[in-house]
Amino acid sequence: MSAPQAKEKQTWRDRWIExxxxxxxxxxxxGLPVAFQQAINIGVNLMDTVMVSALGENxxxxxxxANQYYYLYYVLCLGISGGACVLSAQYWGAGNHKMVKQVxxxxxxxxxxxxxxFALATALFPAQIMGIYTNNAEIIALGNRYLQVTAWVFFFHxxxxxxxxxMRTAGVLYLGLAVSGLSFGSNIFFNYMFIFGKFGAPCLGxxxxxxxTLISRILEFAITFxxxxxxxxxxxxxxxxxxxxxxxxxxRAFMNTGMPxxxxxxxxxxxxxxxxxxxxxxxxxxxSGQAITLATMxxxxxxxxxxxxxxxxxxxxxxxxxxxxxxxxxxxxxxxxSVAGGLLGGVIIAVVSPWIVGMYDLSxxxxxxxxxxxxxxxxxxxxxxxxxxxxxxxxxxxGDTRFLMFADVIFMWGLNIPxxxxxxxxxxxxxFWVFVCLKLDTICKSFLCLWRLVLGRWIKNVNETT
Numbered sequence: 247m248s249a250p251q252a253k254e255k256q257t258w259r260d261r262w263i264e265x266x267x268x269x270x271x272x273x274x275x276x277g278l279p280v281a282f283q284q285a286i287n288i289g290v291n292l293m294d295t296v297m298v299s300a301l302g303e304n305x306x307x308x309x310x311x312a313n314q315y316y317y318l319y320y321v322l323c324l325g326i327s328g329g330a331c332v333l334s335a336q337y338w339g340a341g342n343h344k345m346v347k348q349v350x351x352x353x354x355x356x357x358x359x360x361x362x363x364f365a366l367a368t369a370l371f372p373a374q375i376m377g378i379y380t381n382n383a384e385i386i387a388l389g390n391r392y393l394q395v396t397a398w399v400f401f402f403h404x405x406x407x408x409x410x411x412x413m414r415t416a417g418v419l420y421l422g423l424a425v426s427g428l429s430f431g432s433n434i435f436f437n438y439m440f441i442f443g444k445f446g447a448p449c450l451g452x453x454x455x456x457x458x459t460l461i462s463r464i465l466e467f468a469i470t471f472x473x474x475x476x477x478x479x480x481x482x483x484x485x486x487x488x489x490x491x492x493x494x495x496x497x498r499a500f501m502n503t504g505m506p507x508x509x510x511x512x513x514x515x516x517x518x519x520x521x522x523x524x525x526x527x528x529x530x531x532x533x534s535g536q537a538i539t540l541a542t543m544x545x546x547x548x549x550x551x552x553x554x555x556x557x558x559x560x561x562x563x564x565x566x567x568x569x570x571x572x573x574x575x576x577x578x579x580x581x582x583x584s585v586a587g588g589l590l591g592g593v594i595i596a597v598v599s600p601w602i603v604g605m606y607d608l609s610x611x612x613x614x615x616x617x618x619x620x621x622x623x624x625x626x627x628x629x630x631x632x633x634x635x636x637x638x639x640x641x642x643x644x645g646d647t648r649f650l651m652f653a654d655v656i657f658m659w660g661l662n663i664p665x666x667x668x669x670x671x672x673x674x675x676x677x678f679w680v681f682v683c684l685k686l687d688t689i690c691k692s693f694l695c696l697w698r699l700v701l702g703r704w705i706k707n708v709n710e711t712t
Contacts, residue, residue, distance in 0.1 A: 281552030325511025339566020588631025645706030
């Protein structure tokens with residue numbers, strides 16, 4: 247039988263479902279530590295939110311809005327690591343360890359520069375930053391205290407976050423989980439100590455939450471780089487590898503493939519912050535509801551982030567090895583897994599919502615707004631899952647970063663922001679429908695990414711240009 251005849255007899259299962267059990271074992275090995283890491287991180291955030299809520303709704307709103315500003319930096323770091331991980335995974339798959347180290351060095355340069363800029367802005371203009379999100383004087387004053395401490399967090403958190411993600415492309419799968427486990431315990435302990443003035447510590451209120459976070463991030467930084475320099479067996483990386491000239495071919499590859507995720511995530515997060523500004527001007531109840539909804543969503547869907555990370559790493563490594571047929575088949579399997587994960591996540595959110603809301607000391611108005619947003623999120627979860635795994639995982643791992651950059655920017659700035667502004671501040675819609683409007687991009691990008699996946703034009707091997 248000729249090859250064309252054999253191809254014609256392939257069923258949809260042959261094209262869309264990977265039958266090799268080794269593939270699913272690798273998904274489990276790569277994705278599970280990330281899922282647990284995400285669950286731990288969000289668990290810390292949930293406990294922080296619960297402790298801060300004991301100080302009152304204004305304190306909860308202040309920490310939520312201040313963290314929304316910090317989230318701008320956090321997602322920028324994810325963009326840096328996302329772009330760098332595309333190159334790192336493909337170089338690692340091709341066995342080019344020299345270029346892997348080059349990518350890691352460049353990532354540290356970029357993350358260090360970004361941390362310095364954010365730290366200076368936060369230290370010099372904390373009240374002005376809070377004033378962007380709300381016009382409530384008490385919330386601004388509380389957020390001011392919180393951000394003054396947060397200014398010291400950027401460098402320690404950003405560099406360790408990016409390096410943990412980069413090491414994962416080289417097979418270091420459990421470091422992030424270990425670091426997050428330490429963060430869980432230390433953050434809760436120090437937050438409790440400094441928020442409420444326990445164990446002889448000063449009672450710092452909302453600033454105590456930032457102090458606890460700072461201590462935890464310093465510990466994360468020490469463990470991450472201590473392991474990288476002293477204990478990493480997969481690749482020998484020393485402090486000397488952080489200095490020296492950067493390869494011109496790698497820089498070109500980074501500009502073409504690695505830079506678009508940084509621009510994309512940066513522009514997307516600025517837009518996401520504008521959405522928070524819209525919610526911030528809808529009142530304290532809506533801000534509190536958003537904080538609880540986002541924390542719940544991230545906690546209940548941690549396994550989706552694991553799937554997203556596994557798809558990016560595995561697709562990138564397979565492309566580096568030149569296994570195009572396997573890449574196409576496995577990418578379609580990841581799509582089906584993202585649909586299943588989204589449906590499961592939606593059900594989980596719907597089931598746990600009443601219990602989650604009951605954990606907080608909320609006014610009736612805040613409780614109602616929170617429940618409405620959680621209901622909306624449970625319905626949208628399948629689209630959130632598909633677009634996350636496809637855009638941040640499969641297609642990004644395949645090197646299709648320029649296309650994704652345009653999609654992110656267009657849908658956020660051309661759809662979410664104008665419709666969300668009208669729904670929230672002009673039309674006076676309920677929190678349920680405002681939240682749906684703020685997530686319209688997830689629906690559109692789900693179908694767009696599926697179309698891109700089926701076309702097969704998203705696979706770009708950076709090893710062919712370096």
